Structure formats: structure tokens, C-alpha cells
Amino acid sequence: MSIEKTLFAAADKMRGAMDAGEYKHIALGLLFLRYVSEAFTRRHDLIAEEGGDPEDRDEYLAENTFFVPPSARWSSLAAQSKDARIGVMIDDAMREIEAENPSLKGALPKVFGRESIDRAMLSGLIDLFSNLKLDGTRADFDLIGRIYEYCIGEFASSEGKRGGEFYTPKSVVDTLIEMIEPTHGRVYDPCCGTGGFFVQSEKFIDAHQGRTDDIAIYGQERNHTTFGLARMNLAIRSIFADIRWNSEGTLLRDEFPDERFDYILANPPFNISDWSGNLLREDARWRFGAPPVGNANFAWIQHIHAHLSAVGIGGVVMANGSMSSMSGGEGEIRQALVQGDAVDCMVALPGQLFYGTQIPACLWILAKDKSNGVAMNEKLRDRRGEVLFIDARKMGALVPGSRKQKELSEDEIRRIAATYHAWRGEAREGAYEDVPGFCKSATLAEIEGHNFVLTPGRYVGAGVGEEDDELFEEKFERLMGGLREQFAEGRRLEVEIESRLGSLQ
Known part of the structure; x- marks a missing residue:
């Protein structure tokens, strides 16, 4: 031990x-x-x-x-x-x-x-x-x-679900770090929790013989006790960062309104309804459309995109509903994001990665301006008008000694990241190829054919000779989790419809 x-x-x-x-x-x-x-x-x-x-x-x-x-x-x-x-x-x-x-x-x-x-x-x-x-x-x-x-x-x-509010599982952090590769410049996390993304960023740089003083770190956290844990965590690592706190939170009171960052890594709280969206209808961050008052998911996505530098890359952990929801104008926002070349890659994660919740999650990789990136880095492939889809749902294994908690292995994380870098033209070895059942580079026309739904499973198809080897208990729990999420969304829509009908009387 x-x-x-x-x-x-x-x-x-x-x-x-x-x-x-x-x-x-x-x-x-x-x-x-x-x-x-x-x-x-x-x-x-x-x-x-x-x-x-x-x-x-x-x-x-x-x-x-x-x-x-x-x-x-x-x-x-x-x-x-x-x-x-x-x-x-x-x-x-x-x-x-x-x-x-x-x-x-x-x-x-x-x-x-x-x-x-x-x-x-x-x-x-x-x-x-x-x-x-x-x-x-x-x-x-x-x-x-x-x-x-x-x-x-x-x-x-x-702590279960409460613990998940301040801590992102290490394998999820590692996946985003390996994909984004924050080795220099300005790094930002708008809901930094205990600072896990910052610690792993420094470890990533050390592992690749880089210089940790080549990055500047910025963050914001709403929970004051978690803010204290983050500052202690960074102090132990001798990581010097500009971490700020206020009780309103990042969306309502942005501590870095005029700053732009080269890398943004974030795991915002999923599906938050009480985010004061009614007070922010005309906010300049909503370039792709005003987010629904009842769900902050696309407020976070647009906040992060708005804070990217000219060639910035952002990685965001989101609930799966963000890839397909049509309520409150989310479908139109997602369409605008794709048509605006703001989405670089979508990754569907396996279930049971997060503490205390069965809600499946995904990764959004956002790009500020793909044309700028190509112009400044001749190695990059011109991927304007394309999005990479990676379906990693069958990856992951139970943590030793746990019946419910899963994690991605180092080889699985490496495969996801290597696929993304190959697609961008940054591959250390081998060129990018679509792999049935795992990854697909889809054009704007193909995405439009799916009504701008960004669920990777719709694009990657089934693998060759693929068999369903998912355990019945795991599949049942996964499907029930999705069903419960849909029921909750249905109840929310009922309340919204009743409210709107009432206002017409």
C-alpha cells in the first residue's frame, strides 16, 4: 500500500x-x-x-x-x-x-x-x-x-455528490490536460474548485521537460471553503496563481471580465437553474445566443469561449444533455457554435466517472478561431467546417475496491488525446483516420443532417464486429440514469409551459 x-x-x-x-x-x-x-x-x-x-x-x-x-x-x-x-x-x-x-x-x-x-x-x-x-x-x-x-x-x-461539486476525478482532469496541453501562456479555470486542473497542468509541464514558470494561472471559485482548499493545494505545490472569490459566482460577477486566456479548463456545475440568467439577458458574452434562464450549461460554454485568446483552446466538462437538448433555445445556440467554428471536438465519456451521480458527461473542446490557429502554426490541419467526434463510452474500468466508481486508464487517456492531436495535425506518430465505433471527423453538412445534435454516437457508427459486452446491471443503471434525466427535463418543461400560459391570461 x-x-x-x-x-x-x-x-x-x-x-x-x-x-x-x-x-x-x-x-x-x-x-x-x-x-x-x-x-x-x-x-x-x-x-x-x-x-x-x-x-x-x-x-x-x-x-x-x-x-x-x-x-x-x-x-x-x-x-x-x-x-x-x-x-x-x-x-x-x-x-x-x-x-x-x-x-x-x-x-x-x-x-x-x-x-x-x-x-x-x-x-x-x-x-x-x-x-x-x-x-x-x-x-x-x-x-x-x-x-x-x-x-x-x-x-x-x-462525500458523494457533494464531493463532486469541488473535485473533478483525476482521469477526467488528465484527459483534458493531455488534449489541451497547457504548456505556456495564460491558463484559466472559472470554477476552479480545489485547483486540480492547475496542479495537473504543472505536472504535465514537468513530465514533458517544460518550464512551469512559462505559464500564468488564473481562477475563480464561488464556495469560500473550497477557495481556501485550492489556495492551500497550490501553496503546497509552490504554484503561484491569481485565484479570486466572490459570493455571486463567475457568471454573475466575472472577476476577469477583460482578460483573455490561451487555455481554459473547467468543470462547471451541471444543469444549474438558479444562475440569475434573467439578470444577464443582454450580456456581451452571449455571442451565440442568450442561454435559457433555467439552465446555465450554455452560459458556461459561451463564457469560456468569450475568454479565449485569438488562438485559445478551451476544454469543458458538461452533462450529456448539452449535446442534444433543444429546450430554451439551446438547439439554436449549439447550431450557432458549430456554424461559427467554435467547436473543435466532442468526447462522450463513460458513465460512473463522477462521485455521487450517474449523470453521464462529455467534453467540449472549444476553439476561438481555427483560421488564426492555422495561420500561426503551419503544422495544423485546416479543420474549419469540421468537428471531431470521439465516443469513449466503452472505455473505463471500476476503481479497485469500488462497485460503482470508474476511471479511465493511462492508455485510454493517451488514445483519446492522440486521436485529437492527430486530427489537428500535431500527431507524434501516424496520421488521423476515422475509426468506426470510436472517432469520426464530420463536416458541417453532416452535422446539419443531424440537426446539430453533437452526440458522438450519431457520427462514429458501430465498430467492426462490435458486440454488446456491457453488463446488464451497468446498462440498466445507465439507461435509467438517462431516463431520470429526461423525466426531470419533462417536469421542468411542464412548469415552464404552465408559467407561460398563465402569463397570457
Whole structure:
């Protein structure tokens, strides 16, 4: 068992009956405290060895290391872990660290001193994280980062649907990262959650021998506690980003209204009805048509497209309904997007990838201007008037130890991304070819023949000698999930029709 799994299993056992959503802030907060103390101690000892003043705050600022006051250091807290006031001490430590490091202001949890928090649990977590073996090298910080990331995923799994609101499964993140390849320029996530897309972007660059300082990161998050988790997650990775929060959310109060980005990666909340669409009917972002008041899906898609630079590429996770819905003018918006060459690729994902929901999802790959891209990169194929469709629904396998949760394998992610890059003319090996049952490059005329419905299954056809090897239980659950989604849409339409009829009386 890996150190991440071992540590999480031990930490999770300590939470007892406490709700996973509440406990994650305690466990992840303490893990972050262990990180900043470790980073501070390394720098502290080095300054002392070189004859400098180890208590000079500027010595830490120069090396992008957080300054930790004496009473907030891990060694001090660990020595008092059995004290009845340890929870209050930890809260005070968090406040002191924020006071010394303005970039962390408001990011750290102060929930440890509550009466409901078991002091024995806090002592146990401090002892557990104190026993985390570190070898004194830079690899220690990567280890803590991996543990933090693993814990975020496991807490999301424990929380089910609520966890899915702040965490995008790693295989979905990896698929978009491999397709979009954000290696330089400005990267943006309008609903960044815990910062998973940013962390994976940096990992992608490292894996391809790039320079992480060649990208600038921007993000926005509506949930303040999730905003704090994101800032801690990025700080552990030494990723410096402009992440902003407001209670209204990105669609209603865009923190970067005049900015344009080279890469946008996003997993917006699906099918949100209370997005204040009635207040934004004339918004300049709706170039392809005003989104329906009762569903924000096409507001997110158009927000992302509007924020792309001249040759920008965006990757968006969406509910499958976005590919075919005709309600509220969505069909017309989708048609305008296709005819405007805003859609580069559509990927149908397998079911059961997301925590706590059976709603199947897809990926929209958006392009700002295909002609600009071709003009600036002679390697690219001219794909104006075409859309690539990839049907990955039969991919994925159950996560070991899970009955419901699936994930894509590295080979499957690589195949999806390689197909997209071959289609664009960026292939490392081999030219693009349509593969029955998997991928198809469709023309505008073909898409129009399908009434601008963008479901990949309509275009790729069936594979040669293809057999239906889907388990009955999985197929039944998948079909029932789709049926429930259609029933919900039907009920929504009934309410809308009654409302409109009532206004005519």
C-alpha cells in the first residue's frame, strides 16, 4: 500500500462519526501546517548555516517560503498535542501564519477550537503527521503534495455528490490536460474548485521537460471553503496563481471580465437553474445566443469561449444533455457554435466517472478561431467546417475496491488525446483516420443532417464486429440514469409551459 493510502486510512479512522465534509478541513489543514513548518524549518536551518538571521522575514520572502512564527511551528504544537487547549492553539497558529503571509489571508481553516471537535482526534492527527518520514530533500514537498491531493480525492469520494461539486476525478482532469496541453501562456479555470486542473497542468509541464514558470494561472471559485482548499493545494505545490472569490459566482460577477486566456479548463456545475440568467439577458458574452434562464450549461460554454485568446483552446466538462437538448433555445445556440467554428471536438465519456451521480458527461473542446490557429502554426490541419467526434463510452474500468466508481486508464487517456492531436495535425506518430465505433471527423453538412445534435454516437457508427459486452446491471443503471434525466427535463418543461400560459391570461 502506498504512503498516501496508508496515511489517509489512518487519518480517516480517527474521524469516527464526524461528517467527511467537516473532517476534511481538519485533516487537510493540519497537513498544510505540517508542510509550511517543514518548508520554514529547511530554510531556517540553511540561513543559520550561512550566518544569516533565521528570524528575518525577508530571508523567507526572497525564496517564496512562508514565514512561520515560533508558536505556530509544528514542533511547538506537537510538543503540546495533549494539552486540552490544543484546538485553540491550532486556530491561533493559523491566524498567525495568515498575518505573517498576506497571500494566505482567509485561506486557512480555524475550526479546531470548537467544542464539538474531539481533542484526542487532534492529538492523534498531530502524532500521525509528525511520524511522516521526510528525508530532507525537495522530494518531501512533492510527497506532501501527493498526500494532500490523494486525501482531497478520497474525501470527495466519501462525500458523494457533494464531493463532486469541488473535485473533478483525476482521469477526467488528465484527459483534458493531455488534449489541451497547457504548456505556456495564460491558463484559466472559472470554477476552479480545489485547483486540480492547475496542479495537473504543472505536472504535465514537468513530465514533458517544460518550464512551469512559462505559464500564468488564473481562477475563480464561488464556495469560500473550497477557495481556501485550492489556495492551500497550490501553496503546497509552490504554484503561484491569481485565484479570486466572490459570493455571486463567475457568471454573475466575472472577476476577469477583460482578460483573455490561451487555455481554459473547467468543470462547471451541471444543469444549474438558479444562475440569475434573467439578470444577464443582454450580456456581451452571449455571442451565440442568450442561454435559457433555467439552465446555465450554455452560459458556461459561451463564457469560456468569450475568454479565449485569438488562438485559445478551451476544454469543458458538461452533462450529456448539452449535446442534444433543444429546450430554451439551446438547439439554436449549439447550431450557432458549430456554424461559427467554435467547436473543435466532442468526447462522450463513460458513465460512473463522477462521485455521487450517474449523470453521464462529455467534453467540449472549444476553439476561438481555427483560421488564426492555422495561420500561426503551419503544422495544423485546416479543420474549419469540421468537428471531431470521439465516443469513449466503452472505455473505463471500476476503481479497485469500488462497485460503482470508474476511471479511465493511462492508455485510454493517451488514445483519446492522440486521436485529437492527430486530427489537428500535431500527431507524434501516424496520421488521423476515422475509426468506426470510436472517432469520426464530420463536416458541417453532416452535422446539419443531424440537426446539430453533437452526440458522438450519431457520427462514429458501430465498430467492426462490435458486440454488446456491457453488463446488464451497468446498462440498466445507465439507461435509467438517462431516463431520470429526461423525466426531470419533462417536469421542468411542464412548469415552464404552465408559467407561460398563465402569463397570457
